[in-house]
Amino acid sequence: MRTRFDAELESLYVNxxxxxALSEDALSKLASALGSDDRSxxxxxxxxxxxxxxxxxxxxxxxxxxxLRRQPVAKDLRTISSAMKMVGDIERIGDNxxxxxxxxxxxxxxxxxxxxxxxxxxxxxxxxxxxxxxxxVHYDAQKANAVVGSDDIVDDAFVKAKSAITDMIRNGDxxxxxxxxxxxxxxxxxRMGDHAASLARWVLTALDATxxxxxxxxxxx
Numbered sequence: 036m037r038t039r040f041d042a043e044l045e046s047l048y049v050n051x052x053x054x055x056a057l058s059e060d061a062l063s064k065l066a067s068a069l070g071s072d073d074r075s076x077x078x079x080x081x082x083x084x085x086x087x088x089x090x091x092x093x094x095x096x097x098x099x100x101x102x103l104r105r106q107p108v109a110k111d112l113r114t115i116s117s118a119m120k121m122v123g124d125i126e127r128i129g130d131n132x133x134x135x136x137x138x139x140x141x142x143x144x145x146x147x148x149x150x151x152x153x154x155x156x157x158x159x160x161x162x163x164x165x166x167x168x169x170x171x172v173h174y175d176a177q178k179a180n181a182v183v184g185s186d187d188i189v190d191d192a193f194v195k196a197k198s199a200i201t202d203m204i205r206n207g208d209x210x211x212x213x214x215x216x217x218x219x220x221x222x223x224x225x226r227m228g229d230h231a232a233s234l235a236r237w238v239l240t241a242l243d244a245t246x247x248x249x250x251x252x253x254x255x256x
Contacts, residue, residue, distance in 0.1 A: 040105045047097055047118055048172045054090040054125050055168035057083055061132035062161045062227075068139050069148040069157070069220075080136035087129035091122045110241070117241035121171065124230040124237075128164065131223045131230075138216050147210055151199040151217065156192045156224040159185060163231035170238045179242075182235035189228030196221040 061083040064076040098119045101107060107115060148154065163182050170179040200218050203211045 040101070040107070040111075043097065043101055043105070044111065044114070047094065047101070047115070050090065050094050050097065051118060051121070051168055051171060054087060054094065054122060055164055057087045057090060058125050058128045058132070058164050059161055061087070061129055062157055062164070065132055065135055065139070066154060066157045066161075068136070070154055074140055077136045077139055081133050084129040084133040087126055091126045094122045095119060113241040117171070117237040120237045121167075121234050124233045125164070128160075128227050128230050131227050135220050135223050138220055141216050142213055143210065145210060147213065147217065148220070151196045151221070152192050153196060153217070153220060153224065156189055156196070156221065156228070159189050159192065160224060160227045160231055163189070163228065164234065167231055167234035167238060170235060171241070174242060176239060176242050179235040179238040183232050183239075186228050186232035189225060189231075193221055193225040193228075 061080050064080050064083070068074050068077050098115050101115050102112075142148065163185050166178050166185075167182045169175065170182065197218065200214045200221070202208075203217075204214050
């Protein structure tokens, strides 16, 4: 019985990695579109977002089977419960990626997104998602804590981007008409950072049933 449970739990890990990889793919396509004149990959972002939705349903079904048929206890139960919460955050990251893909075509061909730091935000969010999934699979509290801390980097980048966009408007910049779209992209990326940090917090919840990690992160390192 335990052997079968372990096999299904391993399947959960594999599917979580695949779902995380899909979100990384969507972010990579956005980064390429923002950093060049080539917007051809944007149409694929919506397709990836749909694949993320499908993977979410698949993982939720697997988690329910594990909960109902195997009756896991203690750490296994926390792991499965956390996975069910994590897929919701990954799904929202996919949705935000699709939202950004719809906005990018309205931007003129320029280096403005890079100049205000949107490329940095995408790189940071991508790294957070990758590390959060890795922390989940390997029960790595130290890496999960680092992901939570990395959200400050994304938040700081958002503040700087918002300031740069405000200056565009105040100074009557020739690209000021694009300011609302740039601000919306920055806001979506900031939300994605929040969801990535949430992934890591669910990892910490899986590792520490008491919730003490909230006030004492070192406890589960």
